Amino acid sequence: MTSVQPGAVEIRCGFDEKLTQQNGFMHAGVITSILDSACGYAALSVAPEDCEVLSVEFKVNLLAPAAGEAFVARASVKRGGKTLTICAADCFAVTKGREKVVATMLATMMNVREKS
Secondary structure, eight states: OOEEETTEEEEEEEOOGGGBOTTSSBOHHHHHHHHHHHHHHHHHTTSOTTEEEEEEEEEEEEOSOOOSSEEEEEEEEEEEOSSEEEEEEEEEEEETTEEEEEEEEEEEEEEEEOOO
């Protein structure tokens, strides 16, 4: 995580050839994972203190091949509630300091009370 603020999180992931698909692009599963994690931590940042969060639904649009030196996912809470929190995130490929959006996510996170 490179930035954590109430309702907003940024996660950075470096390129790794072991995480690519057959054409050498970062695998969609990796991109989806960093988007999901960013959304989850953004939701957790506004959740009640006695809660954890779980992903209950998300939609990912892959907008361009994931080619870059690193990937940055930025998520923000759109609406927080007692049980569900809606988040949105974008993933950017970073090459020589320039960013290009490669994927976007809309996610629903559920607050889960800790068991005592």
